[in-house]
Amino acid sequence: MQADPTASHFVDGSYHEDKDGAAIEVLYPATGKPIARVYEATDAVIEAALAAAARAQSDWAALRPVERGRILTRAAQIIRDRAEELARLETLDTGKPISETRVADWPSGADALEYFGGLAATITGETIPLGGDWAYTMRVPHGVAIGIGAWNYPAQIACWKAAPALACGNTMVFKPSEVTPLGALKLAEILTEAGAPPGVFNVVQGAGRVGAQLIGDGRVRKVSLTGSVPTGRRVYQAAAEGIRHVTMELGGKSPLIVFADADLDAAVGAAMLGNFYSAGQVCSNGTRVFVEASVKEDFLGRLAKRTASIHLGDPLDEATTMGPLISAAQHDKVMGYIAKGQAEGARLVAGGKAGTGWFVQPTIFADVTDTMTVAQEEIFGPVMCVLDFDDEAEVIARANATQFGLAAGVFTKDLARAHRVAGLLQAGTTWINTYNLTPVEMPFGGTKASGVGRENGRAALEHWTEVKTVYVGQGGVDAPW
Ligand code: TXE
16 A cells, blocks of 8 residues: 655645655554655755745735635645545544544645635734824735644645635645655645745645754744644743744643433433543543542543443444544553553553554553543543533642643533533633534634644734734824924
8 A cells, every 4th residue: 555645745735756855654553654755854855845935925914815815725626626535644644543634634734725815815904093183004924834744634734724824815834744745745745736936835845953943944934833842942942032922732731520310321422522532632532531429430431331332443334433543652551551551550441452563452441540541641542431420610729730731521411500610611612511522613622731722713814914004194193303
């Protein structure tokens, strides 16, 4: 099985190869075997991409917004027309089941292109009366932006960054994760086919070194990262050197609170979606499932039964509902956490074992306490921790006792309580009686160590533009001397 792209990079409107960079072998997570090879961007490739983005930016920003929007909308349609081929490629890149990549990854990317394509022509400023004189504001693009992606949702992340960035008149150099380099190249190809001028969206390959080099360039005005908290800290620091704008979508250890009056089957379904989808490699997962003590055993019984129906297997097989982890390193890391959970006294209710290759069984720990490592650190694998609680104030305090603040969930039939708890949880996004739905119309992002800024929704427009103010003098100048 091979999935070699036309070339490693996409620069200034076309595929671009330079084999002087170190080779990056792309491994299919289901087999661990190579399916493609790309080459890390050399200094020459990085310079070509940045120069192209800088050259293209003023003309792109000067286009009528409705024309920029039309290009993005057209790209969304091309993605939908090529849905099956793209889903297959995403499965090869990530190991996620085809049943997921058909409905979640590129489709969510297409939604972003369509949504921000539609919004492009609505980005306006305000007029400010000053008593005779007046002022007006414009929302102007930052200029050249860098997008840096993680490996868990490579196509979606590329689209979620490119769509608002381009709608607002920025140009972008995007660096996908070195583990999943393939999807972003397709996005560049599709945007170009849709009419994006050369240089508007470029893709270069490489790991942290290439990312750091891109961020450090003097032409760059904005950096948007999806990744882990330690990388976020590094990227934020580097961006600060050049006083660059940032959006940071980082990790989480989100609470999902199930009160005794909740629809338990719905809560079980949400807990499973929020821990096992994409083999648990989702930043907003509700990995600390707090269940009110009186319904805990009932909840665990239903959960264990449904978890047994998860089908691990070949991600290209339609019947597979969970794939492998992304890499050997991630597999070993997750197995390490499972061992630690057991050593620290958590009760294993399901799973706990490695499958063949990089597969890990969907794993449930019960009787987890707040101080256990598995309750504190982001595992990024199919490991659910169930903790008990007795009352509302207690569970809110415990849910908030973390450095993270990406997401949260609350299940209850009590309307007042649902909104009260949602208001008190320290999270960028809180779901009531559902979990992990991230439609593009809704802002998404974290508080505390989980991030800065927001993606999606109208809120994203504020993070891809800045305000320019113009004061208009209408009378003479009243100088005191
Ligand atoms: O992520 P990194 P990695 C967690 C997950 C995983 C761990 C490490 O637990 O095991 O993080 O994964 C680029 N300047 N999450 O190493 O390092 C890097 O090349 C500029 C959770 O894949 O955060 C990649 O493109 N760029 C998370 C991107 O940053 C740099 C999603 C993310 O890499 C850089 C991913 C630098 N100095 C991993 N160093 C979530 N919660 O969503 C790295 N990069």
